[in-house]
Amino acid sequence: MNVLTTLDGIKTHFGIFGTGPEIALIHGFGPSVSASWSLNIESLSKSCQVIVLDLPGFGESERPLEEFSINYLSKFLNHFLYSLGVERAAVVGHSLGANVAVRFAIDHPDRVCALVLAAGFGPPTLRTRIRILASPFTDRLLRTTSEKAMKRFLGSLFYDKQLVAEEIVREFHKEAEIQGTTNPRSQFWSLLNYRFSDSDLARITAPTLIMHGADDQLIPAAHSVRASTFITASELRIFQTCGHWIQREAPERFNQMISSFLEKHLR
Numbered sequence: 157m158n159v160l161t162t163l164d165g166i167k168t169h170f171g172i173f174g175t176g177p178e179i180a181l182i183h184g185f186g187p188s189v190s191a192s193w194s195l196n197i198e199s200l201s202k203s204c205q206v207i208v209l210d211l212p213g214f215g216e217s218e219r220p221l222e223e224f225s226i227n228y229l230s231k232f233l234n235h236f237l238y239s240l241g242v243e244r245a246a247v248v249g250h251s252l253g254a255n256v257a258v259r260f261a262i263d264h265p266d267r268v269c270a271l272v273l274a275a276g277f278g279p280p281t282l283r284t285r286i287r288i289l290a291s292p293f294t295d296r297l298l299r300t301t302s303e304k305a306m307k308r309f310l311g312s313l314f315y316d317k318q319l320v321a322e323e324i325v326r327e328f329h330k331e332a333e334i335q336g337t338t339n340p341r342s343q344f345w346s347l348l349n350y351r352f353s354d355s356d357l358a359r360i361t362a363p364t365l366i367m368h369g370a371d372d373q374l375i376p377a378a379h380s381v382r383a384s385t386f387i388t389a390s391e392l393r394i395f396q397t398c399g400h401w402i403q404r405e406a407p408e409r410f411n412q413m414i415s416s417f418l419e420k421h422l423r
Contacts, residue, residue, distance in 0.1 A: 161239075247260060365390070
């Protein structure tokens with residue numbers, strides 16, 4: 157089920173699939189729901205109710221009414237889940253979505269029964285490439301760049317470059333054009349520059365599965381290694397020969413690992 161609704165004055169696109177314990181999937185910086193989770197929803201919805209949404213300013217959801225921030229997106233996620241009558245859920249986040257999930261788990265520990273963080277966390281060592289994408293000077297470039305150039309960029313998200321399918325290139329290119337016109341790139345700086353302190357991470361009480369590609373060229377796996385040392389109830393899994401977009405590069409392993417983890421903690 158794919159739905160458009162209005163929440164906090166923002167037209168919001170979301171979907172609900174399957175039945176059972178609720179899992180919220182939170183996408184990353186560039187892609188919307190379909191690009192992020194199309195290889196994961198069917199598998200995860202066999203045993204859970206999977207909830208996906210386009211964050212404000214992404215995909216089919218409208219631009220936020222206030223400036224972007226991790227805190228704002230965490231607050232929006234809280235309102236969104238309450239609007240669906242979901243009191244408590246497992247939260248799965250990728251990249252930017254992982255950071256939103258962390259903030260949500262810190263601010264609302266009673267609302268999170270399990271946490272899955274994939275390729276997440278920000279400074280201090282964000283790669284130059286992702287900072288350039290957030291530059292105010294990138295707006296016009298994103299609207300005019302060729303699909304060939306977009307394919308080269310998407311190749312940096314994968315260890316196996318053969319996985320950069322044409323339909324993903326077209327979808328990502330379309331998404332970049334939309335974001336270039338609706339979301340000033342300067343607003344994204346607050347998202348990319350957000351840093352969780354050691355004490356922040358230590359406040360997470362939910363059982364946490366942390367996953368990262370060993371060959372991630374955008375956000376180094378060292379970020380997840382560091383986080384795992386401060387999140388007490390955490391398990392760390394490093395995917396060898398895998399880049400940033402692990403849920404697309406290794407979907408079967410990704411889905412199975414999440415399903416096994418949630419089976420232990422959603423009983």
